[in-house]
Amino acid sequence: MTRLTLALDAMGGDFGPCVTVPAAMQALASALHLHLLLVGDPDKIMPLLAKADSAALARLQIIPAESVIASDAKPSWAIRHSRGSSMRVALELVKEGRAAACVSAGNTGALMGLSKLLLKPLEGIERPALMTVLPHQMQGKTVVLDLGANVESDSAMLVQFAIMGAVVAEELLAIAQPRVALLNIGQEENKGIASIREAADILRESDDINYIGYLEGNDLLTGKTDVLVCDGFVGNITLKTMEGVVRMFLSLLKSQGEGKKRVWWLSLLGHFLKKRLARRFGHLNPDQYNGACLLGLRGTVIKSHGAANQSAFAAAIEQAEQAVRRQVPERIAARLQAVLPKSD
Amino acid sequence: MTRLTLALDAMGGDFGPCVTVPAAMQALASALHLHLLLVGDPDKIMPLLAKADSAALARLQIIPAESVIASDAKPSWAIRHSRGSSMRVALELVKEGRAAACVSAGNTGALMGLSKLLLKPLEGIERPALMTVLPHQMQGKTVVLDLGANVESDSAMLVQFAIMGAVVAEELLAIAQPRVALLNIGQEENKGIASIREAADILRESDDINYIGYLEGNDLLTGKTDVLVCDGFVGNITLKTMEGVVRMFLSLLKSQGEGKKRVWWLSLLGHFLKKRLARRFGHLNPDQYNGACLLGLRGTVIKSHGAANQSAFAAAIEQAEQAVRRQVPERIAARLQAVLPKSD
The missing domain is CATH 3.40.718.10 (Isopropylmalate Dehydrogenase)
Known part of the structure; x- marks a missing residue:
């Protein structure tokens, strides 16, 4: 290299x-x-x-x-x-x-x-966007943007974010024809705010973007899309919410059983299983994917x-x-x- | 009764x-x-x-x-x-x-x-709001609203949500002078969108509300506030993101170790520890607190x-x-x- x-x-x-x-x-x-x-x-x-x-x-x-x-x-x-x-x-x-x-x-x-x-x-x-690549539960990764570079975004900006996200999914994650979704409060076309609905109209007509529709917050880590687009205000709060919950779970897992006196072999096995759990959830630890790219x-x-x-x-x-x-x-x-x- | x-x-x-x-x-x-x-x-x-x-x-x-x-x-x-x-x-x-x-x-x-x-x-x-009571990691509960009754909210509506949330915290959760925070993308006064900053200005001056400032998405479950106020679009996505992550963790915990052949005593102990984990995290299961109140x-x-x-x-x-x-x-x-x- x-x-x-x-x-x-x-x-x-x-x-x-x-x-x-x-x-x-x-x-x-x-x-x-x-x-x-x-x-x-x-x-x-x-x-x-x-x-x-x-x-x-x-x-x-x-x-x-x-x-x-x-x-x-x-x-x-x-x-x-x-x-x-x-x-x-x-x-x-x-x-x-x-x-x-x-x-x-x-x-x-x-x-x-x-x-x-x-x-x-x-x-x-018009305006750069903050992008990160999140691990999802189907063992793959999702490109998410904007995470807070812009507080408000109009439909044209959301479309630009979609294009940039698709390029990253293709080039960094080697996904052919990456699926692109908009983050919204429901899956029906009439849901959400005007900027998102307008961006959906543009993306639906585009031959270059494999647009699959709206996804909701609970689909952030499910792997239903390769690129998830939102405005920076929502993206920042969504990502931080996700990280907060993950950190809370990881800390609860770590402290599992602590402070209680147990027989030595039970402690040992508890320790062993905790390590397995940590391995299983470790890839979700926000520290592992720190760093948002200004695209x-x-x-x-x-x-x-x-x-x-x-x-x-x-x-x-x-x-x-x-x-x-x-x-x-x-x-x-x-x-x-x-x-x-x-x-x- | x-x-x-x-x-x-x-x-x-x-x-x-x-x-x-x-x-x-x-x-x-x-x-x-x-x-x-x-x-x-x-x-x-x-x-x-x-x-x-x-x-x-x-x-x-x-x-x-x-x-x-x-x-x-x-x-x-x-x-x-x-x-x-x-x-x-x-x-x-x-x-x-x-x-x-x-x-x-x-x-x-x-x-x-x-x-x-x-x-x-x-x-x-002006407009009712959807409110729910979330369990947090300090063993208490947080009142969160609006969760999607309104797609957009101006500062006056956010202030009304704050008042309603404070009443619920006092009456349903028996918290005296409940702390009220606004969900935002940073803790500094200049952060976020105009409606939130204006609501903050009003709440700061209010004698009736114990306003403590902005909180970010990662504080949703930390118990730093008794009432968390946001507009319905952000609230809906935040709550669903949180629920999605919690469900994913709970399902991973449930399936922990499944599909692998293990000696019987290890399986038994794994099962025992899994049950302990389920008890520990059970109160976070979204099914337990389903039901948002239209306030x-x-x-x-x-x-x-x-x-x-x-x-x-x-x-x-x-x-x-x-x-x-x-x-x-x-x-x-x-x-x-x-x-x-x-x-x-």
Whole structure:
């Protein structure tokens, strides 16, 4: 595999370098062709590298940045004051071609706005969308978007999300003619809000999209579709609801039987069965698929959960790598050229 | 306890009388003061009562209805053509005072529209809301609304939902000064859509509501609030997402280890631990809390899941009983009188 360089916003997220630096080392250890540019405050990053493996360190470079965009800053304000911030410098490295992609756990609105400003949307895309790939119970995967890049979306945007989602399903998941559904509150055509019904009308007529209709929230993990499209407000709440329930189940499974005195052989067997359960449900653990891809840009940007831990942030780095290797932006651009009406 | 009569739309839902009739018998067997009016086609209901206990049968009466509103009918059309339908007749029984409440698993939009038409909203309520009480991981319960009675809601409606939810938390769950939160995509004040931010501004200023701010989807079951308010579109998708994930987990737990040959003592122990797990997670099973209450009417209407099975529909009947006994509509009316601005 050829050398690949990614830029990390080392300061973003709830824990900053405490999580991003160890995650970077983990990613470097598992991918030998990978080079990382850690953007942030050297005084905070350096101490965390004290015990790092020197071979991995050779593939890491610190790029100084003076400031950090706060997670709770208003995006418009943050963007106006972003010069010199770790997020902006990381995106500039992508713009200049020094990095192939950027990964940040920072302020979503600011990342979205700055990405659009610096990397520009693809032709035919009004607004980029946040996309993730969720495991479903039929052992496959579903592409879900938008997860919160846009608070409101009109029908044209939903159709663009559908096209981008279909390309990702084809290219990243190798699904031929991926099924595309819209998330709604019922399966009948008259259900839901106007933007969704209008998007359904357009998708139904499209020869390029294998549109299968509406799906409801309870079908998020059932594998009935390969691509699930919704507006960013609903998508964000849906994904977080799902993650909240999964995390609650996993923590209940973990604590199963704890705090009770049992005979040793029963404890041992309980432990054994708990491990089996953890294996069975492990693929649903949100940490395993952390990292939402900002689709529709002339470059690759991955948004990690703000609260990501080390392995979750490492998963986001891996996602960035995958998106670059599979040339997701280029393939979306090519598909848009073929599908969208020409503006001449 | 005093005698209490409820009207059941026996024909509504995906399975009609096959589910509603056995559920009615189950409810009669467990509540001796309960009387039920089964509204629907006697030819379809009677055969299902052939083996019923005669003591329970004495507390059951069939009220004939000529037609059924289809689950996929457009609500406006269904309402115009509702005369003589099981849903409408059941609601008319409440209007006439022959039944204290109505339970239906039929078309949500039609039930909402007909309830509003026949039972009328309380003074100060623009549109009723669907509310349910969810168990959370801190062993308590959370009141969630709107779950889909309204597709879109403005800030005034969200505030009305908040007031109604707070009354339910106080009266049904006996929580003093219940915490009220708005469901949003972030906790910062600038997050989300205009209607939510405006509702937050109003609630923040209110002396009568213990408003605690925004919560995100992952907090649905964490018990951080007693009342969670959202618009019907988001609420419907959120609840169904949660239920879908819970059902998937429960079915995976059930099937855990099946289909594999194991030594008998390991199978036995596996079975034992599975039962423990089922007990631990059982209270989260959506069937246990089926039945959403249509709040804001001058009467009690409970909407059951369309796909409810017998025990789930029986749970909806029990909810109706609870709502009537706790005088939910009367208490909401009284609170609204005290809280809402007078229109003089």
